[in-house]
Amino acid sequence: MWSIFIWVTRRAPGLAMVFVIALAYYVITREAAASGFTLSRAEGESLSRPDRTAYTTPTSYRGGGIWTFIFAYYCLTIHLLVSAFPLRSMWAVFDISRCLERTASSKALKDYKMAHKRRGSFTSLSSSETLTSSKELPSPSSTASSESGDTETEYLGDTENGLDRIIHAIVIPNYKEEMDTLRETLDVLASHPLARDTYDVYLAMESREQNGDVKAMTIIQEFAKRFRSIDFTMHPSDIPGEASGKGSNMAWAGRKLSEKYPLSIRKDVIVTGIDADSHLSSNYFALLTNMHITNPDTATTTLYAAPIIFDRNAHEVPAIVRVADILWGAAGMSGLYRGSTIAPPTSVYSLPLQLVDRVGGWDCDSEAIGEDLHMYLKCFFALNGNLTVKTIHSPVSQSNVKGDGGEGVRRVYNDMTARYKQALRHMWGALDVGFGMRKFVELWQERKHTTRAFRPLHLALQHPNDSYIKNHLDADPEQPLESGIYSEVITETIKGPDWQRTFLLGHRLFEAHFLPLQMTIFVITSTLYMTVTDGGSDPHNVDWIFQICKVLRTVGLIECAFLLFLYERYHKIGATTREKEMQEAGLAKGMCFSHRSLKTNFVDYFVFPLVAPIYGSIPSAQAQVMHFFTHDLVYTVSKKVTRQRAKSFIAEVLS
Template sequence: MAIFAWCTRRSGGLAMITLAALSWLVLSREATAIRYGYKYQPKDSLSAPSYHQEGGGIWTIIWAYYCLFIHVLVFAFPLRAIWAIWDLTSNLQKTVHSKTLKDFKFGRARRGSSTSLSSSETLTSSRASSTSCSEIGDLEPEYFPDGDAVATDRVVHAVVIPNYKEEMDTLRETLDVLACHPQARDSYDIYLAMEQRENNVELKAMSLVSEFVKKFRSIDFTLHPADIPNESPGKGSNMAWAARKLSERYPMEQRKDVIVTGIDADSHLSSNYFALITSMHLANPETANTTLYSAPIVFDRNAHNVPAIVRVADILWCAAGMSGLYRGSTIAPPTSVYSLPLELVDRVGGWDCDPEAIGEDLHMYLKCFFALNGNLTSRTILSPVSQTNVTAGGYGKGANGLASDMQARYKQALRHMWGALDTGFALRKVVELWRERKHTSRAFRPLHNSLNDTTDGYVPQNHLDNLDPERPVESGIFSDVTHDTLKNPDYLRILYLFHRLFEAHFLPVHMTIFVITTTLYMWITDGTSDVHGIGWIFEVCKYLRTLGFMEVALYLFMYEGFHKLAVGVRQKEMDEAGLAKGMNFSHREVKKNFIDYVMVPLVAPIFGSIPCAQAQICHFWTQELVYTVSKKVTRQRAKSIVTGEKV
């Protein structure tokens, strides 16, 4: 099992090396066969020369058909992204004009505002009085079938903002955006998930808490200790610590209506984001506690202040995230921002903190997916999350500035591709699922009470032998145990999941290898007969590559409409909230952004294949990556202009 675990953690690197070795074997044998295997032919013969030896033989055929398979996947991905962005844009237009969401209000009931001075050990609260005046709006049955305004008031949104050495302006702006939502004072519990190793972090946290204490239902902060063994610094460990601490705040009877949302420090969310989650949570009680909510992201704040190559890299990163968010999609991994019920967090034992979980959004999705035997419900929130492009502040500073911005984006790409470790995690989980496929029930406890020797939150069966699942225990050590009936594994969804993982973590490198090696193969075999009968494959692959680039260009064109709609909605909401002054709004125009389309052939290898290969090679001797914080842009530092500058 130890060997299997070692191999799964390096599955990407092993696959890359295997393909490279196979390609070398094929090319070397074909070259040798052509060099020494020609038949003698008269000078006046017009037929193509042929050779006796088989060259790579069956390995050449396997290599060629795998090449075709990779090219088909490369062709299919932008098609799915195109369908997804069209579907999202058309549905966003309907949501924007929805009277229900425009008039969405929460009841007058005020549960109280609280603030705390948290430590790395506990999260405590002291009551603070505040006033609130919210009108009771008409809630249409379309979103709330029971028509009861009070029902919406019971849903609490626990918003966790992991951050480490983030600037105060960045955090303040994010909190300002959340505070302007009409439901913030009645439904938002804000948790600043901070790092103890940051200098003066408690003073920083207390300053933000005191500033925003009256603007939310509650606001607290947690400090992730720096000395916990086997925990890597980063968003995942901050989320894990904050989740365990916030879990203590909610009693058993309330937990089913607590939605935990993890956001980046620079993420701007519309009030529609939480309104839509609330409506779906209440409208679908049968799946409410087995649902993970994902939303598309859009880089609409400082796109005009980064080089085109960086801008396009982020747009294509959006494509990767959006490609699973179309209607009917059963596999929808989140990107950066996502929400899930607290009971689901309890079920899976919270967030992992080891180096393998550096891509905490995908990692948490996989934990939930396999905990439910592949029966995780995925719902798309039709409310784009505003993000900032990565920058080192080098835009407009010549070649050195361009290099610094590209270097900053490359570091982020490497961090993204480091998530290839999640493929190994999924492989181990599917083996575990197969071994336990006959188990029909499990039991789990609240996150803060889960056993320390388990990583998935489940209570060992031998501890429950004397418990009756049909009869809850009123007192004692297992009084908070929840029994759960599992559905049979959904193997079709599992197959779809591994297709997406292969697409994310294997496809970039394998495609690059084939682009290079097939070019060499065609050069080596030029002018010889096609003894293997595979020549048609390389012709098809050339057409697929060409069509793939055309599809990416079409996606970029369709992204213009999505971007325009998203930035327009955000700007209108910020105008109404009085926050638009000095805030960044990056508008796009096709005629001024033509250079973006030219950047696609450069973006794919620089921010896709190369960092992916580097990450997979590094995994052979380490799974740890030093987590760095990217520079953010805030309304205090920049002005809104139209994109279109040339690099």
């Protein structure tokens, strides 16, 4: 029975797609037959509507029966959800923009970063097989919890004494990335005031990449003195059950870095996973450090997410690709407004190492291709829905994907194709719906268990079948574990299940992986329904529903246009702040900056209606159909914007 349930959950979005199509087909064909609608005509006759008076009395009109009601009201529900989603996104973009303005102008935040004087840094030059132990840091001191929230940077406390105890383990998964892309990302990180004293950088390499170790060592030699430490790991390519991708790469790096930090400091080690082309502002880690220090009660159960911004090469890609990335970024921001309790991250996120220990690290199978959402789900259910989420109001700069070049129409086609492949990878993450459903069942089964124990990640992997801890807790959760081999076990008490948050999470999963395709299906089928029943007496009394749906579709388009308008302010703040910071760090020369204006980007407001079907519904349908046959997607690396500073420098030397 459980195996059948697993099969169903892994294909839940696809099964829902089949159900909706079958429901629509049944209702439309029955209604068409009952109303006398036909498309056939005799030769030479003009096509005309039949006399439907014989089919309009309640006793003679049968149609789809109760299934017509189900079809109509479910169609209305989908339209309401789709029209509500842009409203939440608009509020999130507006709220985040307002917070970014306060953060950018905060003198307290600038003083906070500059107060951390550069001291002697601990650096290492080592391979994945010889990870060195970090220097011992002072034990954490008790600090008062801040009531100011995520964005009240003007209330930053005097936390300089706690700065040195926080270690930022920054993992950069990469596979066949260009050296210049990695160098630029590391240059940006190395320019931060906290880099030399608190940043441990890990280049998560793949053994599938030829000479990947040589590539890593070359970069390490260049940056060894610019961080607290810099290291690399080599993810093997022959581990059974693993799927290639960011998730498996992060999982291997997580296991290796876990060995480096003793139990005494793990709760103050914060792991941040970033893409190879992600540019993070120094504000990101300054705000992250402050939130961790000033909220000790939730420090080890908090996941930090940040909005993303495509401000590098947006002016170089077609408008439809640019708008697709804007709307995707806005969708990711829809849960990051202040007060939100459900905030899945997009690409870049941070979490304490002790939380990584609690959930057993990152998953490596094909279901974990959406690594960011998947890890969020693991953390959410491991804490019975009581995961604390905080937004770091410092946009993460990203690049729009590009194709293989070309000129004119060919370049546009290549860029659009590259973006479609990325969209398919995003929609392949619908497998997380099944993962969430199974985790919900486990949550219900263990709803009375509020005491759980875990080991540090690297030790837990050495004892994968150790049932002693669970049996001990089931017998007497209040009695401490034995010393000796169990001395590294951490036992914590967590709250009971938060069912309201769990329901909201279910709504967000439905919104992400059901709505795009089902909305398109209902747009088509509701139009067909109205066509075949036009002129009838509406015996089911559902015509008003489809009239409302037409209005909601129009309202939804207006909302998306207004969302683009609100994004203009967000993009301006983020792009301007990043460029200013890069100029102050001496990195701006040759670096790509993409600014927006209505004058140059007016075409975006005309192409956005095409984004939903091309980069939402179609790849979603393809992914859901393919899930009936396979869960494995060949992971390909998207082409990133190339670094221009090196080229500019070479040009100057040759001139």
